[in-house]
Amino acid sequence: MITGEQKPIEEIRGMVEPYKRILVLGCNSCVAECAAGGEKETGMLASALRMAAKMAGKESVIQERTLDRQCVKEFIIRIDDIVDQYDAILSLACGAGVQAVGDMYPEVPVIPALNTEFLGETKEQGYWVENCLGCGDCMLHQFGGVCPLARCSKQLMNGPCGGSKGGVCEVRPDLPCAWQEIIDRLEHFGELERLEKIVPPKNWSKKNSSGPRRIVREDQKR
Amino acid sequence: MLLLLCPSRENLGGKVRAEIMKKKRKFTLALFHCQNIAGSSERERQDMEREYDGSLRLFPLPCSGRLEPLHLMKALEEFADAAYVIACPVSGCRYHEGSARARKRVGRTAEILAEIGLEKDRVGIVEADRVDAESLAVLAGELLAKLDRLGPSPVFGRDSKERPDRGEKTGSNPRSAARNRRGLKAGQDMVAEMYRLEQR
Numbered sequence: 225m226i227t228g229e230q231k232p233i234e235e236i237r238g239m240v241e242p243y244k245r246i247l248v249l250g251c252n253s254c255v256a257e258c259a260a261g262g263e264k265e266t267g268m269l270a271s272a273l274r275m276a277a278k279m280a281g282k283e284s285v286i287q288e289r290t291l292d293r294q295c296v297k298e299f300i301i302r303i304d305d306i307v308d309q310y311d312a313i314l315s316l317a318c319g320a321g322v323q324a325v326g327d328m329y330p331e332v333p334v335i336p337a338l339n340t341e342f343l344g345e346t347k348e349q350g351y352w353v354e355n356c357l358g359c360g361d362c363m364l365h366q367f368g369g370v371c372p373l374a375r376c377s378k379q380l381m382n383g384p385c386g387g388s389k390g391g392v393c394e395v396r397p398d399l400p401c402a403w404q405e406i407i408d409r410l411e412h413f414g415e416l417e418r419l420e421k422i423v424p425p426k427n428w429s430k431k432n433s434s435g436p437r438r439i440v441r442e443d444q445k446r
Numbered sequence: 447m448l449l450l451l452c453p454s455r456e457n458l459g460g461k462v463r464a465e466i467m468k469k470k471r472k473f474t475l476a477l478f479h480c481q482n483i484a485g486s487s488e489r490e491r492q493d494m495e496r497e498y499d500g501s502l503r504l505f506p507l508p509c510s511g512r513l514e515p516l517h518l519m520k521a522l523e524e525f526a527d528a529a530y531v532i533a534c535p536v537s538g539c540r541y542h543e544g545s546a547r548a549r550k551r552v553g554r555t556a557e558i559l560a561e562i563g564l565e566k567d568r569v570g571i572v573e574a575d576r577v578d579a580e581s582l583a584v585l586a587g588e589l590l591a592k593l594d595r596l597g598p599s600p601v602f603g604r605d606s607k608e609r610p611d612r613g614e615k616t617g618s619n620p621r622s623a624a625r626n627r628r629g630l631k632a633g634q635d636m637v638a639e640m641y642r643l644e645q646r
Contacts, residue, residue: 264515264516267520268516268519268558271516271523272519272558272561274523275519275562275564276563278601279562279564279600279601
């Protein structure tokens with residue numbers, strides 16, 4: 225899922241300052257899972273902004289709505305009947321959601337309330353980690369299901385650096401050594417010989433090259 | 447005689463209540479509490495709310511771990527000068543983690559309040575003694591006495607008429623009656639919202 229964190233309220237207040245009627249728009253997908261932009265967080269942010277406005281003696285209308293997804297037009301259209309009532313939309317979606325809403329309603333400014341972070345896994349309640357860079361050329365099978373690009377501090381592709389101690393990364397002591405995990409797992413599967421193959425430098429053109437990446441599926445189109 | 451010299455906790459709670467009532471309070475406390483705490487039956491809740499005459503609004507929870515920061519925020523936004531939680535001791539929570547979770551959520555709410563410039567003390571958590579037969583009533587009285595120094599919340603401005611829920615005795619004044627009905631509705635809406643979010 226895509227993870228995000230709410231910006232400081234002071235920064236958000238600065239961004240919405242010029243607007244009087246604001247729709248605080250949550251997203252009940254990825255950012256709800258990481259407790260940043262779901263219905264509860266949307267309600268809290270709207271409530272905090274209303275209280276702050278009242279204390280500042282500012283006349284404003286701040287209302288909230290949460291969509292199941294902000295990155296799909298079929299869901300965004302559900303605010304079609306109310307969007308005209310607002311001067312701005314404060315979106316608690318990831319950057320993709322913010323831009324999708326902006327594309328749909330170009331006449332209304334859409335302001336991000338979150339900083340979009342990374343593709344993450346929920347390790348445990350309240351703890352999310354990045355273990356996929358979305359490189360566009362997955363090689364997890366080569367490494368026993370542990371990605372050295374995302375999980376090794378030095379992004380080494382052909383074996384450990386030799387600096388880890390007791391299975392812990394020398395760069396970040398709170399991080400398990402990804403290469404220790406790769407070797408342990410391949411050994412468990414009896415596939416250590418996979419590591420004898422030299423992995424060529426990563427082809428980053430599949431991640432960052434000419435503009436945004438796209439996926440086109442003719443069979444999925446209308 | 448001994449009782450008069452050394453008032454029990456129960457008597458102390460009664461005294462605090464009497465003093466508070468004398469002062470004609472203008473302070474509203476939203477108090478969320480675990481239903482496992484002694485003295486928190488529905489009848490006792492209604493009696494306490496009536497006795498405190500709008501200064502105290504009680505919101506029973508099946509466990510304090512059910513509390514969300516949003517509940518405290520909504521209370522502070524809509525009618526309360528302070529929103530507190532009475533939880534069981536961390537080691538005595540029937541569901542093991544409820545009180546510990548409530549403590550963290552209150553902490554999160556306090557952080558948000560600080561960000562918007564509202565005093566952190568307007569939210570808080572108090573641990574009750576589950577074996578104390580008068581726990582809820584005594585703690586509510588003590589809390590009201592302690593929080594009185596905070597004064598009215600700046601969210602409602604200087605004019606208390608802005609506040610939807612004062613819970614004042616309405617007498618025969620139709621305007622006051624209407625305001626009180628709106629206040630009650632705000633509380634009811636908040637409870638409905640709490641349980642709706644629980645389904646998600």
